[in-house]
Amino acid sequence: MTTHGGDRRAPAPSGLRGAGAVLDTLANGGVEVCFANPGTSEMHLVAEMTARPSMRNVLCLFEGVATGAADAYGRMAERPASALLHLGPGLGNGLANLHNARRASTAMVALVGDHATYLKDCDPPLNTDIEQLAAPMSAWVRRTTRAAEAGRDTAEALLAARAGAAAGTGGVATLILPSDVCWSEGGSAAEVPAAAPAPADADAVERSAKILRDNAGCLLFLGGANLRPAGLRAAARIARATGAELLAEKSPARHRREPGLPDIARLPYPLDEALARLGGYRHIVFAGAHPPVPFFGYPGRPSSLFAAGCELHLLGMAPAALQDLADLVAPAGTRASHHVTGRPGLPTGELTLAKAAAVIGALVPEEAVIVDEAITCAPDLIAATAGAPAHDWLCLSGGSIGMGMPGAVGAAVACPDRPVLTLQADGSAMYTPQALWTQAREGLNVVTIILGNGSYASLADELARVEGVPGADLGRTHGISDISGLDFVALAAGMGVPASRARSAGDLAEQLRRALAEPGPWLIEAVLPGGGVRGA
């Protein structure tokens, strides 16, 4: 028997509310948009947000949409993103895309509401250990315990997000806000110092310059912010001056492609191809990227992508380092000549992946933002768009599927004047399809192309790689990769996005032209071999 001793009530308030201090500090740090899926414990944050024109509140119907949108927004807006999530379960739903944001080193503040401090110990039904859930995807986690600390904590979250993003160690800062901290007064907004560009490590620049000068046939491996125009130009100069080859990380957060810039190939995903690509070098200089490792292990296969004895030289994550390196090894005015690739012609006839890629390559508009969750379809699409007008390409940096359509939400909010094109595999589309509703609600200029092969094709490929295991033949395990029966035209209509189905290359070209010409979202289900609803 326990005797209940009476209520523990919240203290009486006095001053600016904690929620207001959080939001005003975010505004001081340049945060203008919050992708939100709030619940009861976040109602005071929502109410204060509604009262502030400084913050645009974009409602998402699932937390994974909010975090995926915040990630892509941060990649494109060049200012920190924010997301608002409800307690531990809401954070749980957002974790997969926080993982991608972490690997993309996007600067982001994830606001997670929690129970009132005095109720937390009572363990209400939705109570969980939010710190523990947040830690694996976060560079920084803090729980604010008093309204007076809300401004300071928010400012430190922003600084931690920026620092982690700059260091390439992950820029997700998770701020846990108990509801009574939000509703209590006594808070004040904190200033957020302006960001300073990260300095180059002069020793690393010197060492890398010596390696590149002394050794023919080095590899310069590029990632992060070096895949933007300034970095790409510097890399081209270095290659021209030293003979180094260039390669980009497998899944850049944002990769600029533009006539006049080198179109650098990315590390391939399949283990054998990655080994073949990297295994021949004795020296690799990493600029804005960490040395890559295999995506997965396979029985009896290597755990490293490098040849024994290969020397790995880390130039560092700061874009300034690559600029300094170029200035050291390449005389001013060194220019690389670039192979000029034309656009593919428009194909005709029944749709295949190659033809879909050609249509996209032929029609992708100037200054498009391409959000790529095409998975097994991606290599064809990358190749076919090499000659397209200038565009930015956003990848699934953490490999955690479900980023595509949410990412398009974030990119379109960040860049309302640019067309956004989502290249979306059908299997991964089903992790966060709710993003389409936000695209419709906000009238975002997003064209989604579903590459419909009716299969978890990557799993079919991986099963084929499984050797010597009973039951591994694809026929018997077919049930795990066959995802037929999805009708994306109906799904889109269900969320208010107009849609069409393309069965021929001509259909796709016509529909893509029309979709790009009209404002607001559109979805095209491109029916590839294996895909499509029977009879539809």
Next chain:
Amino acid sequence: MTTHGGDRRAPAPSGLRGAGAVLDTLANGGVEVCFANPGTSEMHLVAEMTARPSMRNVLCLFEGVATGAADAYGRMAERPASALLHLGPGLGNGLANLHNARRASTAMVALVGDHATYLKDCDPPLNTDIEQLAAPMSAWVRRTTRAAEAGRDTAEALLAARAGAAAGTGGVATLILPSDVCWSEGGSAAEVPAAAPAPADADAVERSAKILRDNAGCLLFLGGANLRPAGLRAAARIARATGAELLAEKSPARHRREPGLPDIARLPYPLDEALARLGGYRHIVFAGAHPPVPFFGYPGRPSSLFAAGCELHLLGMAPAALQDLADLVAPAGTRASHHVTGRPGLPTGELTLAKAAAVIGALVPEEAVIVDEAITCAPDLIAATAGAPAHDWLCLSGGSIGMGMPGAVGAAVACPDRPVLTLQADGSAMYTPQALWTQAREGLNVVTIILGNGSYASLADELARVEGVPGADLGRTHGISDISGLDFVALAAGMGVPASRARSAGDLAEQLRRALAEPGPWLIEAVLPGGGVRGA
């Protein structure tokens, strides 16, 4: 510079594979179904599963569907459930429904694949700290490090799941399986001892008997397995013999309602109603339930539902305790008389929540399994079904939305001969709509009724409770609760589930009759005031 020292390769294999040892041990423990959303690191588990008729592999297109289905399966099948998830991000997507399973104390083994042990330290792109992500929702977490330990670890996971479920402390056991542990040989299946019923705490029974005998007007607060027929009969005898009143926990994992059994009201959700319901007692005996706490805190409102000085007596979670208590206080043959409630008549005219509830109350079939994620619509539905034939009612035990349609998958797999009826709010339907695809693929007998009010109605209610906050008026914050624009008939069609829209009470009755008469899934969008797609 670091020099790469060569590959760390997997050791050469020899014996039964780890994956096989896991699956054979699960079979020994009575696990017959795995709700799966696997990835590359789980391919050996999938391959071994395909080779074993002992395990039915139910593919889900999102991890939250898999965990929600496993939860409801466990509640209905009276045997442990299992789910298969891919790495940390896949576990993340499954956490919200693992939270519900934890609060429902469902016995479940969550299998989470991980990178090969020798690759983990290299931090491949999808690497995360899975232990940390799993811990908040799990009663038990272990990483298997060698195939030789896979059988033993699986058996211990099953024992931990059963023990946690019996103790009411959460029955999710998370077993982390590196891919090389799964593919390596040297494993063997372990035996799993049969479960023994939990014994009653004789002292607690004696103390509760004395309290109930010595004090008029006690409350007997019931939960867990006591809301099944034997527990309900014992509770009715105790009430009859001692004058105690009966109340059920707010969100039981499984609540049996049947003519001849007492239909015990559940603790209401709104704080004021809960306070009014519980605040008048001096003694409360908890049988199979923990003392409840408020769902959320509000400024200046209490953190306890009990009057100061109220004595809380814990009978314990074992169903045997309630039986022993009944035998102590109630002479054999004591029977409670039950108020017999009739079914409501079939209403006509434009649909309202009250009319929808009446139609459902009039037509819910014998031995239905009702999965309730109706949120703000639930009280009307519970009241209208009081006179329905025997049925089981599954609640959102942890309050983490997204359990409804996945739960119906699990209930229908567990009980293929019973009709499953999902009572589904529209807002919460959008967390795990992918469940409809599995309903179609498996041909499950599930009728989903979407209660479409076009709103996050619970948030609108909660915003109205927020007092004295700038911007709290509902008009300006409307953007956070208005979720109009969803067309659930189209969404269902997009996943292969036939569907219809009911705008009148007559429509709903006709469509529900037809849906129940036909095999396989069906969805009805019941358009309530505020809901429906304009013009559709």
